[in-house]
Amino acid sequence: LQNLVERLCTPEERVNIHVMTFYDHLRSCLQHCGIDAFCEQLHDILPEAASMRGTLDNIARKWPKGMVWDCDPVNRAHVDNEWDEFYMQQNPDVREWMDGVTRYLESLRVDASRYLEEEMTYIRSSSAIPNREREYLARDRAGRSIALKAAMRRDVLRIALFWEDWLLHGGMIDSLGLTLALMHKRSEMVGMPESRKFRCLLIDEFQDLSSLDLQVLRRCVPLAEPDSLFITGDTVQRILVKRLRMREAGLEKGPAEPRSIKKNYRNSRQILRAAAGLANHYGNVAKSQGEEIDILDPELAERETNVPMVIQTNCQIDKAWELIMDYMEGDSSALWTHCIVTAVPKKITTADILAARP
Numbered sequence: 115l116q117n118l119v120e121r122l123c124t125p126e127e128r129v130n131i132h133v134m135t136f137y138d139h140l141r142s143c144l145q146h147c148g149i150d151a152f153c154e155q156l157h158d159i160l161p162e163a164a165s166m167r168g169t170l171d172n173i174a175r176k177w178p179k180g181m182v183w184d185c186d187p188v189n190r191a192h193v194d195n196e197w198d199e200f201y202m203q204q205n206p207d208v209r210e211w212m213d214g215v216t217r218y219l220e221s222l223r224v225d226a227s228r229y230l231e232e233e234m235t236y237i238r239s240s241s242a243i244p245n246r247e248r249e250y251l252a253r254d255r256a257g258r259s260i261a262l263k264a265a266m267r268r269d270v271l272r273i274a275l276f277w278e279d280w281l282l283h284g285g286m287i288d289s290l291g292l293t294l295a296l297m298h299k300r301s302e303m304v305g306m307p308e309s310r311k312f313r314c315l316l317i318d319e320f321q322d323l324s325s326l327d328l329q330v331l332r333r334c335v336p337l338a339e340p341d342s343l344f345i346t347g348d349t350v351q352r353i354l355v356k357r358l359r360m361r362e363a364g365l366e367k368g369p370a371e372p373r374s375i376k377k378n379y380r381n382s383r384q385i386l387r388a389a390a391g392l393a394n395h396y397g398n399v400a401k402s403q404g405e406e407i408d409i410l411d412p413e414l415a416e417r418e419t420n421v422p423m424v425i426q427t428n429c430q431i432d433k434a435w436e437l438i439m440d441y442m443e444g445d446s447s448a449l450w451t452h453c454i455v456t457a458v459p460k461k462i463t464t465a466d467i468l469a470a471r472p
Contacts, residue, residue, distance in 0.1 A: 115318070132312075136323065136331060137289040141183055143310055143334075144287075144295050147302060149177050152295035155243040156278070165207075166279040173282050182286045193281070193288045197234075200280045201227045208276045211269045222260060225459060229260065230273065232355040237274045238290040239324035239356035242297040247271055256404030257355070296330045303333035311335065313342065320347040324356035328363035349407050350393045359406060378412040382419035386412050419451060430456045431470045439472060 116133040123131060153170045160166055173181075182193065201212075212230075219226035236258060241249040251267055262270065281288060287295065296303070315335045317323070323331075328345070335342040345365070352358070360366040378386055390412060397409040427433040434454045441452055456462065 136317070136327065137292055139310075139334070140289075140292040140296060140330065141287075143303060143306065143330075144292055144299075145178050146306060146310060147296065147299040149173065149295055151298040152243075155298060159243065159247070160275070164275075166275065166282075169279050169283045173285070176285050180285055182284060193286045196281060196284070196286065197231045197277075198227070200277055201230070205276075208273070211272045211276070215266060215269055215273070218266065219260070224260065228459070230270070233258070233270055234274050234277050235290065235355045236357060237271065238278075238294060239326060242326070243294055246274075254404060256357075257400065259403070290324075293324070293326045293330055297326060300330050300333050303330070306334075313339070314344070315342065316344045316346070318346055319351075320345040321349050321352045321358065322347070322354055322356070323358065325359045325362035327356075328358075328360075328365060332364065349405075350397055350409060352405075352407075374408075374410055376410055376413045378415050381415060382417050383414045384419050384421045386414050388422045430458050431462065431467055434467075435470060435472055 119128060119131050119133060153174055156170055157167065200208075203209075215230065216226040219229050236255065237246065237250055240246075240253070250271060251264060255262070278291070281291065312335050315331065317328075317331060320328070332343055337343060349358075381389070393409055394411075397407045400407045425433060425437075434456070437454060438449075438452070441449060
């Protein structure tokens with residue numbers, strides 16, 4: 115986007131256009147608003163003997179220069195990679211709540227670590243901290259396919275607190291934490307300095323955000339002004355577990371004007387036909403689970419490619435090389451037009467792929 119702005123706009127126009135990730139902007143807002151209210155909210159929901167109280171006092175002393183936003187400059191620990199260490203820890207206080215949930219998920223042949231990590235995302239993106247327990251216990255967890263009884267949900271809520279303690283103890287605030295820390299300050303954001311506000315804000319790929327994210331971001335523009343907030347995206351392309359409800363974000367009613375772009379220029383006719391069939395089927399499944407999904411039948415592009423194939427195999431890398439060799443020998447289309455995707459849940463490294471090269 116930044117490259118396009120530089121290519122398409124005049125120097126005078128570029129001065130007024132800022133391209134950034136949403137969490138970079140929220141970080142700037144939090145540094146202005148401060149973290150005291152966030153720590154106080156966590157204090158209020160903690161038991162008297164909770165060790166996290168000491169963590170919060172430490173955070174207040176570290177703020178803001180001692181914080182780790184993305185990557186620790188000393189040990190190179192990255193905020194997004196902390197979950198695996200947290201999940202494998204042997205702290206008996208954490209394991210007391212973790213083990214029962216883990217056994218239950220594994221009995222259902224589910225990757226317990228991944229499911230729990232996503233449940234943490236769901237919890238932390240669904241409610242402001244003071245409302246978290248009440249709303250999480252009352253909601254139907256729309257889009258989450260594994261039922262959790264009330265007692266187990268309470269255990270999961272305790273795990274969420276331990277997870278936040280883990281991050282804050284390391285001085286880390288992830289993107290979900292940024293939004294939670296600003297929720298209590300969102301009314302004050304209207305009066306922030308002009309350097310932290312926008313006359314117009316375009317949010318791309320909004321389906322990757324949560325209702326809470328949008329509640330905070332809409333305070334960065336003067337909503338009473340015309341054309342102050344644009345959001346664009348495709349709900350069918352949602353891959354994250356964040357809770358997203360336009361009504362909860364305050365964007366369902368009022369002067370909002372929805373528009374649909376149906377013409378697809380990105381994909382071939384064959385790919386679109388296959389994708390539309392899947393989107394309609396699984397989109398309706400998602401709707402039945404309470405997700406907000408808007409499914410459009412696309413106007414097909416002009417260009418043609420081969421029809422997509424689905425192949426089942428237990429040797430993903432070997433099969434991929436076999437397909438590539440077939441394309442190299444017998445297919446007249448350019449090699450860069452081929453794409454091979456695997457649905458295997460584990461990560462496959464580039465080194466593993468190259469090691470199996472014929």
